[in-house]
Amino acid sequence: xxxxxxxxxxxxxxxxxxxxxxxxxxxxxxxxxxxxxxxxxxxxxxxxxxxxxxxxxxxxxxxxxxxxxxxxxxxxxxxxxxxxxxxxxxxxxxxxxxxxxxxxxxxxxxxxxxxxxxxxxxx
Numbered sequence: 001x002x003x004x005x006x007x008x009x010x011x012x013x014x015x016x017x018x019x020x021x022x023x024x025x026x027x028x029x030x031x032x033x034x035x036x037x038x039x040x041x042x043x044x045x046x047x048x049x050x051x052x053x054x055x056x057x058x059x060x061x062x063x064x065x066x067x068x069x070x071x072x073x074x075x076x077x078x079x080x081x082x083x084x085x086x087x088x089x090x091x092x093x094x095x096x097x098x099x100x101x102x103x104x105x106x107x108x109x110x111x112x113x114x115x116x117x118x119x120x121x122x123x
Contacts, residue, residue, distance in 0.1 A: 027041050038058050038094035042084035042101070052080065055094035059085065086117040 040055045043066055052074050056062035068121055069075040088094040105109055111118060 007068045036048070038091045040084075040086045040088065040094045040101070041082060043074070043080040044080060044083045045074075046079050046081055051083075051107065053098050055091070055098045057122045058064065072104070084114070084118050086114070 038055055038057055039059045040053070041059055041062070043052050043054070043063065044050070045052075052066070055060065059082070063080065065071055066074045066080045067076075069079050074080060086097060088097065101110060
């Protein structure tokens with residue numbers, strides 16, 4: 001089980017930071033009800049350093065799914081750590097951004113262009 005019980009994503013318009021600092025559009029924590037936020041995320045394998053891109057309404061459960069081998073694409077390739085989060089108000093927006101990241105396929109470019117969304121320890 002992944003120990004991330006306190007991590008929930010805030011919209012870019014909110015104001016609290018989880019152990020990081022940055023501009024108003026940086027990822028943040030949020031205690032919201034179901035259906036309030038959709039998050040595009042990147043996780044990185046601690047074994048292979050490969051990235052996996054996805055989107056979810058419940059990032060905590062989703063990361064746990066990846067680390068518990070309940071996802072065919074990431075099974076037996078972890079453990080996985082969360083390195084990028086960006087929140088959206090709709091599932092369509094989160095999905096479109098996920099597809100954009102997948103098309104880019106350039107880690108260095110993504111780290112520069114979207115640096116504010118990478119978690120502090122991984123930039």
